[in-house]
Amino acid sequence: xxxxxxxxxxxKVSVKEDTSILQAAKQxxxxxxxxxxxxxxxxxxxxxxxxxxxxxxxGLTSACSTxxxxxxxxxxxxxxxxNARKTIVELILSNHDTNCTTCVKNMKCExxxxxxxxxxxxxxxxxxxxKCDIDDNNPAIVRNPNLCIKCGxxxxxxxxxxxxxxxxxxGRGHETRVSAVFDEDLNDDFCTFCGxxxxxxxxxxxxxxDDTDLVWHALxxxxxxxxxxxxxxVRVSLGEEVNQAIGTIVxxxxxxxxxxxxxDQVFDTDFTADLTIIEEGNELIQRVTNGGxxxxxTSCCPGWISYAEQRYPDILDHISxxxxxxxxxxxxxxxxxxxxxxxxxxxxxxVSVMPCTAKKYEAKRExxxxxxxxxxxxxxxxxxxxxxxxxQMGINFENLKETPFDSPFGITxxxxxxxxxxxxxxxxxxxxxxxxxxxxxxxxxxxxxLRGLEGIxxxxxxxxxxxxxxxxxxxxxxxxxxxxxxxxxTSPYAFIEIMTCPGGCIGxxxxxxxxxxxxxxxxxxxxxxxxxxxxxxxxxxxxxVIALYKDFLKEPLGELSHHLLHTHYSDRxxx
Amino acid sequence: xxxxxxxxxxxxxxxxxxxxxxxxxxxxxxxISKDDIKEIADYLSIPESKVCSVLSFYTFFSDKPRxxxxxxxxxxxPCYISSDVNVLNIIEKELGIRVNETTSNKQFTxxxxxxxxxxxxxxxxxxxxxxxxxLTADKIKAILSEYRVYM
Ligand code: SF4
Ligand code: SF4
Ligand code: SF4
Ligand code: FES
Ligand code: FES
Numbered sequence: 004x005x006x007x008x009x010x011x012x013x014x015k016v017s018v019k020e021d022t023s024i025l026q027a028a029k030q031x032x033x034x035x036x037x038x039x040x041x042x043x044x045x046x047x048x049x050x051x052x053x054x055x056x057x058x059x060x061x062g063l064t065s066a067c068s069t070x071x072x073x074x075x076x077x078x079x080x081x082x083x084x085x086n087a088r089k090t091i092v093e094l095i096l097s098n099h100d101t102n103c104t105t106c107v108k109n110m111k112c113e114x115x116x117x118x119x120x121x122x123x124x125x126x127x128x129x130x131x132x133x134k135c136d137i138d139d140n141n142p143a144i145v146r147n148p149n150l151c152i153k154c155g156x157x158x159x160x161x162x163x164x165x166x167x168x169x170x171x172x173x174g175r176g177h178e179t180r181v182s183a184v185f186d187e188d189l190n191d192d193f194c195t196f197c198g199x200x201x202x203x204x205x206x207x208x209x210x211x212x213d214d215t216d217l218v219w220h221a222l223x224x225x226x227x228x229x230x231x232x233x234x235x236x237v238r239v240s241l242g243e244e245v246n247q248a249i250g251t252i253v254x255x256x257x258x259x260x261x262x263x264x265x266x267d268q269v270f271d272t273d274f275t276a277d278l279t280i281i282e283e284g285n286e287l288i289q290r291v292t293n294g295g296x297x298x299x300x301t302s303c304c305p306g307w308i309s310y311a312e313q314r315y316p317d318i319l320d321h322i323s324x325x326x327x328x329x330x331x332x333x334x335x336x337x338x339x340x341x342x343x344x345x346x347x348x349x350x351x352x353x354v355s356v357m358p359c360t361a362k363k364y365e366a367k368r369e370x371x372x373x374x375x376x377x378x379x380x381x382x383x384x385x386x387x388x389x390x391x392x393x394x395q396m397g398i399n400f401e402n403l404k405e406t407p408f409d410s411p412f413g414i415t416x417x418x419x420x421x422x423x424x425x426x427x428x429x430x431x432x433x434x435x436x437x438x439x440x441x442x443x444x445x446x447x448x449x450x451x452x453l454r455g456l457e458g459i460x461x462x463x464x465x466x467x468x469x470x471x472x473x474x475x476x477x478x479x480x481x482x483x484x485x486x487x488x489x490x491x492x493t494s495p496y497a498f499i500e501i502m503t504c505p506g507g508c509i510g511x512x513x514x515x516x517x518x519x520x521x522x523x524x525x526x527x528x529x530x531x532x533x534x535x536x537x538x539x540x541x542x543x544x545x546x547x548v549i550a551l552y553k554d555f556l557k558e559p560l561g562e563l564s565h566h567l568l569h570t571h572y573s574d575r576x577x578x
Numbered sequence: 579x580x581x582x583x584x585x586x587x588x589x590x591x592x593x594x595x596x597x598x599x600x601x602x603x604x605x606x607x608x609x610i611s612k613d614d615i616k617e618i619a620d621y622l623s624i625p626e627s628k629v630c631s632v633l634s635f636y637t638f639f640s641d642k643p644r645x646x647x648x649x650x651x652x653x654x655x656p657c658y659i660s661s662d663v664n665v666l667n668i669i670e671k672e673l674g675i676r677v678n679e680t681t682s683n684k685q686f687t688x689x690x691x692x693x694x695x696x697x698x699x700x701x702x703x704x705x706x707x708x709x710x711x712x713l714t715a716d717k718i719k720a721i722l723s724e725y726r727v728y729m
Contacts (some may be wrong), residue, residue: 185626
């Protein structure tokens, strides 16, 4: 590739052609501020915060959308540039609810940092801010239009990454607003609650519903026995919330921190991930051997389930009837666990820590309750909310000792650890299904072709002498491709894994802010490192899972399993 | 009714604007409803949010039922600066409705619009297709009473 030479702020630089001025400056440690720009998303270039001055050009140029040219002389911080930037930011602030201390994004807000870095201590423009209603009428996502700066990132993610087209830019001029279709509140008729919009919002205009108060309340209630489960993807990302390097594996310290917060027992969702593989693997074997409906599709991801119920109600039969690992845990936590621990199920308060906003919605679904009166999972927190609680408690995370998870949901395998990455559920399932069907050990446990950030991945496995094709998709726009094949009856696969979020749950809508493909890859690498480091790497070898069947469930797909661990889906399109 | 209208058009996204225009003219309440949006989006195989975006971008479209006469008051900066009279206020008082409302007899709907391209002659308003410039309090009252006569 050809190199282009130019000068940025008197520094001679040399970058690959087609690099934007923004990226070129960044490569040489000069950061140009941005607002609408987000790595991996389309370049919108509407905010004009990134303007720079180019010698010989009259107006200012936006750095995010302008490629470098040979001999260009760029100034990213001239008085003219600074004045333009300041004016833009002041105008935004004059139409903004600038109560930073009460905002969820306080100290994490890109607008706030921008104002600080530009030295805006006084606004030259009078406030024209008018308060409008906040949409918090669903269990997962809060949209506060009072904070929206109309950067369009959420609209881009929702339309182009997820293909869900829930959010849109409506109106124009002074009336421009970002809103859901028909200006309606977000609801489960059309929104999947994937939270990818929240993940990219530079300000506090879209966030998860904060449930930390409910958990603090339960933790201080002496009558409650409060237990918590932590999803696979949280241990490779929580570190970012507490100043650790991206991708740091923090499992042991995380458990210690949760003990300090006051949880009575800290359990691992990896345990029910292993259980999911046993149930789902057996369901697949049954479908293959009995001529059942194929391809079978995974059911761990509630964002995907909503999407299917809303837009593909005709293929719901293809989706495994297994509950997600979160909900399998919930069902056991309100049945098996109190029985074993000698507790009244009513006193057990179950918290989940998930990388996911859609899990907040999933936990509130009517079917997700074994006793029909109270939900199996009482509260779902995101990784970010757990980070917040750790900070509220004043825990010095770095210096914590490591603690193992509690029994009986504490022993897990590498197969469960990889659930958090796209392709992980499929790989875990193959490790088990292969050995159960072929009755011999797998030679290599690593299915490299199923790993990584490619949109759709495929593999072939020998099952009982015939080659079977499987596929993995992440993001809903990729899921659509596989769903259309299933709908048309042209799908060549026996088993399909679908995850809503880019990269799988490690890129979930509840993960630390600033998730880009680079960050996703680091979290994925840590996930597979974790798997490789474990003694047990196949779900069917998990001794606690084996004991659970022996003591309680009896057999996979048995009566009790059906009652506790399986569910059904409903058509939301033609209701 | 919408179905027949749609069938005249090719299933091309570029035709969205024309479809919306015809739909609004033909319909008795002169607005495009949620169901209409769904049907149009479905016909063109585009997301409903896309139709909403286009619809809300142009002030001559409405997603609420409207009266026979649609009064649109320009609220862009040039008109705002050129006026000593508060056009909107006067009309609101005269008709007893607020902006974005319709009189109970379904005669008048009052709305804002962005620039109508007559900035040098501000303040400006439009009633259906007709533009009125250089507005003063008396002029506004006179214009409104003219329409009342036609009621
Ligand atoms: S949660 Fe997901 S589907 Fe819903 S608006 Fe946000 S990005 Fe779109
Ligand atoms: S809600 Fe957030 S991401 Fe969406 S346009 Fe507003 S500021 Fe940007
Ligand atoms: S991929 Fe994971 S984080 Fe994203 S919606 Fe699905 S379950 Fe939640
Ligand atoms: S960041 Fe370049 S225009 Fe918004
Ligand atoms: S600003 Fe009112 S007509 Fe142009």
